[in-house]
Amino acid sequence: MRHTKKLTLEEIGARVGVSRSTVSRVLNHHPDVAPDVRARVEAVVEETGFQPNQAARALVSQKTGLIGLVMLTEMHELFGDPYYSALVAGIDQGCAEHGLIFSMFPVQSAEGRPDLLSRQFAQGFVDGVIVTAGPFSDPLIEVLRDRGTNMVVIGHPRDTSGLRRIDVDNRTGSELAATHLIERGRQRVGFIGPTSDYHYGAERIDGYRGALTAAGRTVDDRLICLDYPSVDGGHRAAQQLLVHGPDAIHVATDTMAVGVYEALNERGLRIPDDVAVVGFDGFTRAAELAPPLTTVVQPVEEVGRRAVELLAEASTEPREIILPVNLHIRASA
């Protein structure tokens, strides 16, 4: 048997013998409240377990304290991916720092229920939304941009105009990777990366090309193999690439590198003796491979933290933040 009357500020006030304004002041830690009144109000609030209605609060204050992260990704991809794990951890941290509540909206497919999707980010629902760039999120990003939604995009969408965006320096990263392989004396340096609908892949190819060109080499397009950014994709791409006899490979994602290792092992090719490998991402798994993978480490958690920071800022001006990456040299190259 619990309380009979619906709890509101008014009701709490009635029980204490003060007005709802006073209760509101107590709840919001307003200074101008008599200590004894404050104590009595707090006692009743405690005793009743009263929680102010969030919808009413949001309506009047025009803010919810909620940050949404939208991920247009298959659930099993989402959960298998160390990138999201780190990103979410970073966003969570950022939210904690800014006193915001973090909520993830995993969306199996944008096509599926566009009505819900747009409702989710209507006014009064979240204070801001973080969207990760990817082949399926481009339309959503454009809609939200045009609607003036408070949004930060992580990564590189097709159209970056008019966005607040945060990304890592993909081009330089792959340039570092390829340069490292060249400097180690490798002659036939190949590239394995995601298909072109993943825009970061294009940037990484650019870096790879740039490094070769800078070293006075010509780019052999047959040494560039693209596939889905999964272990299997890396495996397939490697099988294709190995036909052309590379003595080094820059793999544009660590996950694909796992597949590349598999393909190399199957052929009996030694790493790095026969084929040197440099990855990109810096996932934990890269260090656990045999041999440990030399890779370009990107600060994923920081990306998440900074995204929240950007969202929390007053300014809503278009802006790009590009974070630097680092080459971690291990045994594979």
Place this chain on the structure above:
Amino acid sequence: MRHTKKLTLEEIGARVGVSRSTVSRVLNHHPDVAPDVRARVEAVVEETGFQPNQAARALVSQKTGLIGLVMLTEMHELFGDPYYSALVAGIDQGCAEHGLIFSMFPVQSAEGRPDLLSRQFAQGFVDGVIVTAGPFSDPLIEVLRDRGTNMVVIGHPRDTSGLRRIDVDNRTGSELAATHLIERGRQRVGFIGPTSDYHYGAERIDGYRGALTAAGRTVDDRLICLDYPSVDGGHRAAQQLLVHGPDAIHVATDTMAVGVYEALNERGLRIPDDVAVVGFDGFTRAAELAPPLTTVVQPVEEVGRRAVELLAEASTEPREIILPVNLHIRASA
């Protein structure tokens, strides 16, 4: 250059030349609106990209259409775990069926920010919340239960009284597993499972004990080894158990079974010849092990779907739904 005035029902109505009530009716697909009026309103809504304010809607209708899933789990555990992947997929499906929006609240630590935690599930924020049972969620579950929050618990918390709860038949599952091993003629059947703060583990031990007893055997407690429900935990527990020379092991989670396989391989013990193994969970990875793992399959996605169903129901009476599990026989036993 976009619209100058803030868009509200009132403003849309003004532009069309009708009252805000009429606009509301159009938006909510109310039947009694003249076709031409409806068309004109829809045109302006479309043209302006107007979205009704969700906070205002929630305030008056007392519902948000939002279902929250709270997971008191470390981020990297969460993302590595196929259980959550399947569960979230099921919940997402359930929400889609009921026209609800699904939102996940990953909470790194309950201790960290109790104020936020409780604010998250205050009135007017979500229509209902799903909480997964686990060692850290017991306090939260009790608070929400006492507050009368619309909640469904997945799994087995410490105190199940007064809850709407959905779970799988852990006891019977482990009974099936152990019985299978006994029927295959195994003499020393061990048990490896999570530490006792994971309550489902206790149920699975019960099933294991029950099977031995039913077969007229005595339970040797030295053959029961508990550790964290991770690959490493399984590995450690197996090392400990192997000292006592089991010829079969029921591992209470597939994830731990991966670690058990490792330990067995290290000792040069063959599966199932030297030691037969039966897992529990039915994750994809179980089928991919060498040899493929015989395991008790639980319907995780269905658990998620049914949880939403339960939440969407009118009744808020305490209730328990226990779903059946199945033994999938493969090569490991």
Place this chain on the structure above:
DNA sequence: TTGAAAGCGCTAACAT
């Protein structure tokens, strides 16, 4: 079929 009016529960400016 439509509009006017009340009110959801809260915050904040204004009075006292």
Place this chain on the structure above:
DNA sequence: ATGTTAGCGCTTTCAA
């Protein structure tokens, strides 16, 4: 230091 009042933007009777 506290109460009164006016909305926030919407849904929903109730009249017309």
